Amino acid sequence: MAILPIITAPDRRLKVKSKPVDAVDDKIRQFLDDMLETMYDAPGIGLSAVQVGVAKCLITVDVSHDDEDNAPLYMVNPEIVHYSDDKGIYNEGCLSLPDQFADLERPEGITVEYLDYNGEPQKLLADGLLSRCIQHEMDHLKGRLFVDHISAVKRGMILRKLDKARRQKQTA
Numbered sequence: 001m002a003i004l005p006i007i008t009a010p011d012r013r014l015k016v017k018s019k020p021v022d023a024v025d026d027k028i029r030q031f032l033d034d035m036l037e038t039m040y041d042a043p044g045i046g047l048s049a050v051q052v053g054v055a056k057c058l059i060t061v062d063v064s065h066d067d068e069d070n071a072p073l074y075m076v077n078p079e080i081v082h083y084s085d086d087k088g089i090y091n092e093g094c095l096s097l098p099d100q101f102a103d104l105e106r107p108e109g110i111t112v113e114y115l116d117y118n119g120e121p122q123k124l125l126a127d128g129l130l131s132r133c134i135q136h137e138m139d140h141l142k143g144r145l146f147v148d149h150i151s152a153v154k155r156g157m158i159l160r161k162l163d164k165a166r167r168q169k170q171t172a
């Protein structure tokens with residue numbers, strides 16, 4: 001297992017659209033293990049492969065908030081097949097946008113189909129934080145960040161702040 005460097009915005013690599021995986025083999029499983037370790041280390045509740053520079057349709061999620069009873073989900077080629085009509089607002093953050101948050105409206109519930117760690121097809125009904133987190137990570141697979149849901153003015157402010165913080169870090 002290895003902790004992988006997480007790409008932070010603004011970065012062109014975060015805008016790349018991810019490609020579906022052909023088969024869940026040992027190489028993919030090892031990468032999923034690395035992704036999960038990277039996510040826990042950050043710490044975060046969700047991570048997409050593209051955030052560590054691999055544009056493949058892979059995400060890891062764990063909203064359990066409990067070190068002793070982790071409930072990791074590995075999703076390969078996830079696809080949302082249903083959105084609920086009711087929507088909710090949640091203050092979202094992202095490991096690729098450190099210390100930045102914005103209130104976002106999204107559908108409350110989803111039904112998602114995916115391949116699991118063993119390559120078995122799964123169907124999951126999710127709501128609350130889990131639904132939110134999966135929708136957020138799946139945005140990454142389309143090259144979208146949570147700031148792409150907010151106004152251009154607010155987005156510009158956040159991205160300039162991050163750009164400045166990175167330049168200060170590089171010269172420090």
Ligand code: NI
Pocket residue numbers: 093094095096136137140
């Ligand atoms: Ni994110």
